[in-house]
Amino acid sequence: xxxxxxxxxxxxxxxxxxxxxxxxxxxxxxxxxxxxxxxxxxxxxxxxxxxxxxxxxxxxxxxxxxxxxxxxxxxxxxxxxxxxxxxxxxxxxxxxxxxxxxxxxxxxxxxxxxxxxxxxxxxxxxxxxxxxxxxxxxxxxxxxxxxxxxxxxxxxxxxxxxxxxxxxxxxxxxxxxxxxxxxxxxxxxxxxxxxxxxxxxxxxxxxxxxxxxxxxxxxxxxxxxxxxxxxxxxxxxxxxxxxxxxxxxxxxxxxxxxxxxxxxxxxxxxxxxxxxxxxxxxxxxxxxxxxxxxxxxxxxxxxxxxxxxxxxxxxxxxxxxxxxxxxxxxxxxxxxxxxxxxxxxxxxxxxxxxxxxxxxxxxxxxxxxxxxxxxxxxxxxxxxxxxxxxxxxxxxxxxxxxxxxxxxxxxxxxxxxxxxxxxxxxxxxxxxxxxxxxxxxxxxxxxxxxxxxxxxxxxxxxxxxxxxxxxxxxxxxxxxxxxxxxxxxxxxxxxxxxxxxxxxxxxxxxxxxxxxxxxxxxxxxxxxxxxxxxxxxxxxxxxxxxxxxxxxxxxxxxxxxxxxxxxxxxxxxxxxxxxxxxxxxxxxxxxxxxxxxxxxxxxxxxxxxxxxxxxxxxxxxxxxxxxxxxxxxxxxxxxxxxxxxxxxxxxxxxxxxxxxxxxxxxxxxxxxxxxxxxxxxxxxxxxxxxxxxxxxxxxxxxxxxxxxxxxxxxxxxxxxxxxxxxxxxxxxxxxxxxxxxxxxxxxxxxxxxxxxxxxxxxxxxxxxxxxxxxxxxxxxxxxxxxxxxxxxxxxxxxxxxxxxxxxxxxxxxxxxxxxxxxxxxxxxxxxxxxxxxxxxxxxxxxxxxxxxxxxxxxxxxxxxxxxxxxxxxxxxxxxxxxxxxxxxxxxxxxxxxxxxxxxxxxxxxxxxxxxxxxxxxxxxxxxxxxxxxxxxxxxxxxxxxxxxxxxx
Numbered sequence: 002x003x004x005x006x007x008x009x010x011x012x013x014x015x016x017x018x019x020x021x022x023x024x025x026x027x028x029x030x031x032x033x034x035x036x037x038x039x040x041x042x043x044x045x046x047x048x049x050x051x052x053x054x055x056x057x058x059x060x061x062x063x064x065x066x067x068x069x070x071x072x073x074x075x076x077x078x079x080x081x082x083x084x085x086x087x088x089x090x091x092x093x094x095x096x097x098x099x100x101x102x103x104x105x106x107x108x109x110x111x112x113x114x115x116x117x118x119x120x121x122x123x124x125x126x127x128x129x130x131x132x133x134x135x136x137x138x139x140x141x142x143x144x145x146x147x148x149x150x151x152x153x154x155x156x157x158x159x160x161x162x163x164x165x166x167x168x169x170x171x172x173x174x175x176x177x178x179x180x181x182x183x184x185x186x187x188x189x190x191x192x193x194x195x196x197x198x199x200x201x202x203x204x205x206x207x208x209x210x211x212x213x214x215x216x217x218x219x220x221x222x223x224x225x226x227x228x229x230x231x232x233x234x235x236x237x238x239x240x241x242x243x244x245x246x247x248x249x250x251x252x253x254x255x256x257x258x259x260x261x262x263x264x265x266x267x268x269x270x271x272x273x274x275x276x277x278x279x280x281x282x283x284x285x286x287x288x289x290x291x292x293x294x295x296x297x298x299x300x301x302x303x304x305x306x307x308x309x310x311x312x313x314x315x316x317x318x319x320x321x322x323x324x325x326x327x328x329x330x331x332x333x334x335x336x337x338x339x340x341x342x343x344x345x346x347x348x349x350x351x352x353x354x355x356x357x358x359x360x361x362x363x364x365x366x367x368x369x370x371x372x373x374x375x376x377x378x379x380x381x382x383x384x385x386x387x388x389x390x391x392x393x394x395x396x397x398x399x400x401x402x403x404x405x406x407x408x409x410x411x412x413x414x415x416x417x418x419x420x421x422x423x424x425x426x427x428x429x430x431x432x433x434x435x436x437x438x439x440x441x442x443x444x445x446x447x448x449x450x451x452x453x454x455x456x457x458x459x460x461x462x463x464x465x466x467x468x469x470x471x472x473x474x475x476x477x478x479x480x481x482x483x484x485x486x487x488x489x490x491x492x493x494x495x496x497x498x499x500x501x502x503x504x505x506x507x508x509x510x511x512x513x514x515x516x517x518x519x520x521x522x523x524x525x526x527x528x529x530x531x532x533x534x535x536x537x538x539x540x541x542x543x544x545x546x547x548x549x550x551x552x553x554x555x556x557x558x559x560x561x562x563x564x565x566x567x568x569x570x571x572x573x574x575x576x577x578x579x580x581x582x583x584x585x586x587x588x589x590x591x592x593x594x595x596x597x598x599x600x601x602x603x604x605x606x607x608x609x610x611x612x613x614x615x616x617x618x619x620x621x622x623x624x625x626x627x628x629x630x631x632x633x634x635x636x637x638x639x640x641x642x643x644x645x646x647x648x649x650x651x652x653x654x655x656x657x658x659x660x661x662x663x664x665x666x667x668x669x670x671x672x673x674x675x676x677x678x679x680x681x682x683x684x685x686x687x688x689x690x691x692x693x694x695x696x697x698x699x700x701x702x703x704x705x706x707x708x709x710x711x712x713x714x715x716x717x718x719x720x721x722x723x724x725x726x727x728x729x730x731x732x733x734x735x736x737x738x739x740x741x742x743x744x745x746x747x748x749x750x751x752x753x754x755x756x757x758x759x760x761x762x763x764x765x766x767x768x769x770x771x772x773x774x775x776x777x778x779x780x781x782x783x784x785x786x787x788x789x790x791x792x793x794x795x796x797x798x799x800x801x802x803x804x805x806x807x808x809x810x811x812x813x814x815x816x817x818x819x820x821x822x823x824x825x826x827x828x829x830x831x832x833x834x835x836x837x838x839x840x841x842x843x844x845x846x847x848x849x850x851x852x853x854x855x856x857x858x859x860x861x862x863x864x865x866x867x868x869x870x871x872x873x874x875x876x877x878x879x880x881x882x883x884x885x886x887x888x889x890x891x892x893x894x895x896x897x898x899x900x901x902x903x904x905x906x907x908x909x910x911x912x913x914x915x916x917x918x919x920x921x922x923x924x925x926x927x928x929x930x931x932x933x934x935x936x937x938x939x940x941x942x943x944x945x946x947x948x949x950x951x952x953x
Contacts, residue, residue, distance in 0.1 A: 025073035060100030068658030079647025082635025154253035157215040160200030161828030182230035186272035221252030225275035264436040274450035285314040293392040297322035307333035356382040451475035489515040493574030503674030553606030603645035669721025690728030
């Protein structure tokens, strides 16, 4: 018996690696199984209170740009969700540490987390921030299903918000002398496009280009497509040529451009790959080659190296033989290391420490060239690392140094600041020269297309938001043409594991109906007569069906199957891994042998398929893993099955890190096939609110997800019909993981649709909200404004407005807002309230509470009741230390971490305050008095009563 056991921190999984999955599973899940069983059986409690359990992994979750790097640790998260259901008394929490974090930082953040009184049981401590998990609805990218049939362009209706991006008709312009017209197949976003949409460059456009209205701003600067018209004076191009080009206004189905700004697209590149190259490579080429005259052996510092221009500059510098130093956010370091950049040459772009680190790493020599895109103090520190006589190339547009400032600070330095568009318009011959060089370098393999994320044109707004949040590596691409790539091909082979079971045969028919002519169905058992008749039906339809009797758990047997496929004329193009077994039982009745039996086909089987197909000459079109909703939600009695499927979820993300396709589908129960149908537990699930998926529904969704994958790299999607009001009862009712599906969340969504809908009724709705404020009392007005602000923030950051409203003293920037989203929030509020607001609004009033009070006073300055209320709020702010960030965001929205000592002080001060509103997370908080603060909730209540005159 261990006396006074308050908690258990399980860190054994940190040693688990993919080199031996069986051993890794035993280290992680096996040790956890025995640990929980022992704690429960021996009642290792502290004065009758069970210890809290933390399961710690590192790099097992894909969070905020950090890819899954330790997939062997992922199963523990699935098991942890089941522990939380079967033994809620342990308050099990899964915590994932950043894969690149040093030990000291990771331990300090983990220690801080262990003291956190929170209902969150899925936490990731990445990028020096705290992330929590939320289930969100899958935004189908199928609407609108087709691209517009008439010529169109992407334009702004007005400045200020990305919601003002829209498709409008395009009047095609015939080519003039020296011009060609291109039908655009794909185009790439640049940061300038986002800045234009937010109105950050409108004064520049008005002053220098004579553009005074948002609708006249050309969006897009580069594209790839086919030439459809050529002026008679143009040579070297003809109709039908596939090209890539620099072209203002290229966010359109057709664009007319000077032939000097066009170059033939290498045939081996897709249109999406080609459009990642012109702007960024020409910018980098002009900056470091034409201006800075980079030479072999030069030391060059490239800021924001994971971005588009940064990526191009890295390739060019490496090709010429320069020594490359880079900065980037820590989540992108692994990607940069994979490009061949030395780990010691990678530094953090979010802190100024890069300067001292670089001087140490270069033995005090500094660098010969700086390619800068950062602002503020980063500029001064970048000059500080530049060697005597060095070259400084400035790519920024706002807040940059001028020649006078450079001459005063570093007169020895050659300083270059340029705008590529201006350069090329003044010197089109230079454009032709550099485009030709770009094409040669591509053909000779000296440079490669940039990594990119593709959005369909119907998802243009989401593409802009994705770039705004700086989530991308390389480029963000819009595809204008429907993919010509066929989903299922007759000249390819498709492998289905579990292919002789009911679900596997269903998938086989699905593939055949969509054009497959060659199937390999893998199963452990011999073919049953009932199955053989179904296979004969497929063969009669002209399909070659190969039955491979093999166990995917066995690496050699998988290798034999793949070697057989390699001998076929039809290469392997897709894998659907549907194999699996069940062996249910509560944790106290489970054994490690039962765990191994369930995990073998899912874990080792999927890993064998991954490792033996990762380097195929012809890359796979898809690699689909049939996971389960139990790894998403947890299901009592299925700890082993949840762990096995959590590995599949992690593997899909792990493959994406390597540039390979991977989709994990967390299926609910199927009604007529599959394991739940055989066990006849569909009725039991229905009583819990989980309905069954019919075969027709399941296959329809499978087809939709495969189609969406062509345009958007999906990683993990849950598919299950759920009665939420029935499902969200009992333990799930208190889980913040489902906060987006509660009735309260739905109510907020409804109100959001009323307050800020899309389309032409927007102004009318905003007027309605303003009238609603005018007709309300001061206190009601303040609450309406708080709700309105919370809804707008939730829309921008993807969080839960109800929790934002609860935590109205939390700073916006603590919740993950950056300068661009702050501008958009200010613009949205300005539009919805029908008034002019200062540009520094969000910085001056950075919480829901402060901002609501400010707006109330500005809009209704004569309201004495409102004034009195805001005075009380401000006076109490001196007595209540700002609470911890609310835990209400998806893993892709952060909760910033500040100084650890300050956080501990904040937490101790806010315990009583948090305890006064248990509806937020239903946490039982300790009733001890804070050490560093004398006020308790009673003291604060007395202060309120005194100021309101209730004690007199």
